[in-house]
Amino acid sequence: MxxxxxxxxxxxxxxxxxxxxxxxxxxxxxxxxxxxxxxxxxxxxxxxxxxxxxxxxxxxxxxxxxxxxxxxxxxxxxxxxxxxxxxxxxxxxxxxxxxxxxxxxxxxxxxxxxxxxxxxxxxxxxxxxxxxxxxxxxxxxxxxxxxxxxxxxxGFGSVAKYIAVSTREAALDVLSMAKTSTKVFVMEVMGRHAGWIAAAAGLAGSEPGDAPHIILFPEIPFERAAFLKRVKQCVEQYGYCVIVVSEGARYADGKFLAEAGTRDAFGHAQLGGVAPVVANMVRDELGYKFHYAIADYLQRSARHIAxxxxxxxxxxxxxxxxxxxxxxxxxxxxxxxxxxxxxxxxxxxxxxxxxxxxxEKMLPRRYISRDGFSITEAARRYLQPLIKxxxxxxxxxxxxKYVSIKGVPVAKRLNTDFVV
Incomplete structure (x- = not known):
């Protein structure tokens, strides 16, 4: 041959x-x-x-x-x-x-x-x-x-590990300041339509009261009143509240919380950052001091913790x-x-x-708690091995120490060019 x-x-x-x-x-x-x-x-x-x-x-x-x-x-x-x-x-x-x-x-x-x-x-x-x-x-x-x-x-297992680790570490930081300063921390993660990455944050907690206290999934329609009520309950009960929100969190009518009104190269809605939207909502309605972080490229490039x-x-x-x-x-x-x-x-x-x-494979409803704010044991069984x-x-x-390729080009054989 x-x-x-x-x-x-x-x-x-x-x-x-x-x-x-x-x-x-x-x-x-x-x-x-x-x-x-x-x-x-x-x-x-x-x-x-x-x-x-x-x-x-x-x-x-x-x-x-x-x-x-x-x-x-x-x-x-x-x-x-x-x-x-x-x-x-x-x-x-x-x-x-x-x-x-x-x-x-x-x-x-x-x-x-x-x-x-x-x-x-x-x-x-x-x-x-x-x-x-x-x-x-x-x-x-x-x-x-x-x-x-x-x-x-x-690609998912490493992002899941990064988000779970980051959630646990950030929660300890917030907890240390909760008595005198920050009460709420919001972390935005990737996931336009599926909440797998957001779900992975749930691995950070193992005991009742552990962060994250609230996860906002694309699969669960966002309800402002229920969300704010839960934030208030967490702060009163635990002294602080850690929220992980998927970039694809949306209202019941399908509109993204952070839709920017533009489209990317694949025709998908361009999202403009949901963390500040959620954080400002908490400040405006409940008056809590907050910090937020947008993991963005950091979560998908973190090879050091793969x-x-x-x-x-x-x-x-x-x-x-x-x-x-x-x-x-x-x-x-x-x-x-x-x-x-x-x-x-x-x-x-x-x-x-x-x-x-x-x-697209969505996060199954059985992986999300009944109240829509956390993961179930079934989700934990699925996710845990992937970050091991x-x-x-x-x-x-x-x-x-990473490498770069030399990138030697292959000689062209066609006489025509193609413009993309």
Whole structure:
């Protein structure tokens, strides 16, 4: 069988462990050089394929590729660029196939979330129509943990660990000042439609009265009166109140508490910061002194406190994607199958992209307490194993030692340019 090249790209918001998946792809491909000649990485995601701007990973030393496993961010560059429907913008898909054909690319590995799985699926379809079949594999990545079928998504476990740790530590800070100063602390976490990250904050507390005292989930409509009543109760009972709010918290009519009125590149509502909205609501109605924090990029880039389970799973799905492709599979995604909670055991299976693309997995109602402000024991059983274990990066002079790739470009072979 003649050797083909592979194309790998990172998509959407990156995670602390997306590079571990890249490491899994590249190292596994190198172990199978008799079948995969090289892995070309798209510079800035799928845009790198459309513009024929690709990175030659063969020019990266083995030690650099290995170090990707403990380096956060997207080593090859990512992008929030969504390909439209095939018939709506066929030119983009034809361009992809033209680039793949020109560079003898027979494998496409797309490392991303819901929209990325849709792209990988569409490319698998049009490649057949155009007479140049490409094995297209999705590789799961999303801190939101909202891809269906897979038990969890690589990237989520490390965010969950960061948020749980940060909530516990911030709560101790607030508690020490509660008698004389701050009564309320609000932390905003990611999660536009699904409350998985917000739920993870619930792991910070283990005893009655422990923080977080209130979690605001996207799945539970926000009720101002009930919320303020709960804040007042917590301050009176515990002396302080720690609130964790998902960026996607919304009213019963579906409007986000912090909707800015603009849209991002994927057409999603741009959110403008819900923490100050909630904090000011508390101040205006109850008069409590407050502080708030917006975790933002910190939560998804915190490789120094990554979950060992998350790192292992991120590498495993990258490795499995290559194995699946070499076995002739296409239009599938490696998924994580939970075998048991205690001890925590898991394995990798496969699922068709058609059943994953553009679908979201919400936080189940059984994971949210009856009053809507905290997590249940079922949620704790699900979440706890995902944050287990430490996998610290190497340190130098007190700081994590991360790597950067050389990024040697692949020579262009097409005479035409493509503007995105």
């Amino acid at each position: 003649s050797r083909k090249n592979a194309f790998y790209a990172q998509s959407g918001g990156v995670t602390a462990v997306i590079n571990a998946s890249a490491c899994g792809v590249i190292e596994t491909a190198r172990e199978n050089r008799d079948k995969i000649a090289n892995v070309y990485a798209g510079r800035n995601g799928i845009i790198g394929a459309l513009t024929e701007d690709m990175i030659d990973t063969n020019r990266e030393p083995a030690r650099t590729i290995a170090a990707l496993r403990h380096t956060p961010g997207g080593a090859f560059g990512s992008a929030r660029y969504k390909l439209k429907g095939i018939e709506e913008n066929r030119a983009e898909y034809e361009r992809l196939i033209d680039v793949f054909r020109a560079h003898n690319i027979g494998y496409f590995f797309y490392n991303g979330g819901n929209d990325s799985m849709d792209t990988a699926h569409k490319v698998s379809l049009i490649s057949k129509r155009m007479g140049y079949p490409v094995n297209c594999l999705g590789i799961p990545k999303t801190v939101d943990n909202d891809l269906p079928i897979t038990d969890n998504c690589p 979950s060992a389970v998350d790192v292992d799973q991120a590498y495993a799905v990258g490795k499995a994607a290559v194995k699946f492709a070499l076995a002739g599979k296409t239009a599938v995604m490696p998924v994580i199958k939970r075998v048991s909670d205690k001890p925590y055991r898991w394995r990798i299976e496969e699922a068709p992209l058609a059943k994953i693309a553009n679908k 274990g430490e996998n610290y990066p190497p340190y130098l002079n007190g700081l994590p």
